């Protein structure tokens with residue numbers, strides 16, 4: 001066995017002592033140099049701030065992704081800021097985002113904890129806000145089980161049925177298309193999460209969830225509550241009456257949102273009348289949960305609505321805006337539908353693989369105006385070193401997805417709405433934007449497949465029956481705008497407090513014109 005003999009031979013030889021010494025000294029030296037460099041490693045560059053206050057007054061109050069992208073041009077793709085000692089890192093390139101949030105996700109998956117919305121209002125237990133750890137993993141396991149693609153196919157029937165209702169509402173009152181789109185998303189999500197059927201209008205559950213979302217946004221507004229800016233300014237300091245009042249009111253909404261729908265499903269199970277749903281399955285498979293387990297189930301169920309409704313509705317709003325601005329794209333999408341589906345029936349999920357232009361159109365909606373342009377903030381749990389820079393533990397990390405999606409070297413002519421870019425064979429250009437718009441690493445969106453299903457069915461249904469036209473072309477504005485929120489309580493920037501998480505069209509006034517009598521007859 002010559003092979004064995006030759007492989008045995010070297011292992012029996014002792015390495016010479018000087019060689020061991022050189023290797024040992026080399027290892028110690030390189031370790032010391034490494035430690036020395038780490039100690040001396042600077043923070044990434046960024047705009048100079050004021051001592052103690054840092055860059056607080058430079059933090060943009062509207063469309064921060066645009067300012068961050070312009071800072072990146074000046075300082076590079078990793079920008080460092082501070083606000084009262086809090087380190088903030090802005091990532092503006094694909095390599096930086098993926099290197100840190102994905103490849104080092106073990107230490108970049110925490111969330112910053114906000115005093116107002118987290119501790120006082122109670123959102124700190126929710127899926128998007130919870131600290132990274134066992135409870136988060138448990139949430140993700142439950143959501144993945146419920147939203148895995150195989151299960152979603154079972155949900156297509158529900159989605160097709162709700163899309164049909166959506167079209168019927170549009171035929172009765174097409175001017176409220178935005179409200180109907182919101183209802184469509186809520187109807188699908190609440191059916192899936194709690195087996196709940198949304199009323200045609202003024203639905204109390206939808207109203208509760210929307211109020212919770214609104215109050216969540218208000219309570220997370222950067223700079224709205226001093227307790228989130230000044231570490232020494234606490235709720236207990238007794239100086240913040242309006243903060244206390246707001247916190248009490250917002251907390252009541254959150255508690256109701258978490259408990260009421262869950263308790264209702266429990267009661268329906270007891271009566272033998274529960275519809276199949278995510279919550280019903282959780283309750284039935286563990287009839288005697290511990291209080292901890294029950295809390296986990298409640299938050300997991302709430303997450304589907306809270307995180308899924310506004311985001312998907314915003315993407316649909318961008319669809320309506322894009323169609324009114326780009327009639328040629330709309331006509332191309334409609335012709336594809338007519339060719340594949342024909343005029344005698346409505347599109348279904350089974351048609352999807354035969355509709356490449358529609359798939360490209362949906363990708364372009366995500367890319368053109370991502371609905372969460374900066375993803376959600378991640379928090380670094382231990383000191384890290386990257387490209388010679390020191391990123392301190394506790395830093396808040398914002399990934400500028402908008403910047404990645406508008407990089408002209410990757411997406412040529414990035415401000416043009418062009419689904420065709422995704423039909424080209426050039427693999428180096430125009431990567432799939434869904435890689436970025438659904439976030440990163442262990443915090444990436446668990447609802448991606450559901451969101452894409454909802455977008456698909458809403459878009460193909462609308463396009464088959466209606467032509468979307470601008471109500472007043474002069475009012476159309478492609479510029480995205482974040483939701484402007486008013487906040488009456490203790491505010492650091494009283495005049496310009498707004499929320500900077502989601503992007504919605506600023507103006508959205510369209511006319512939906514039925515394409516033909518034949519198209520309308522599909523809704524009989």
Ligand code: HEM
Nearest residue numbers: 128303304307308311312375376438439440443445447451
């Ligand atoms: C077009 C629609 C949607 C978009 C663009 C979107 C995008 C995102 C983004 C960017 C994040 C943050 C990821 C990160 O921090 O890196 C996120 C988180 C999340 N999304 Fe979505 N989302 C959408 C729809 C949905 C839907 C339908 C659900 C329903 C299950 C959902 C549930 C969640 C949850 C629970 C989180 C928090 C995840 C965590 O912190 O672990 N999203 N989403």
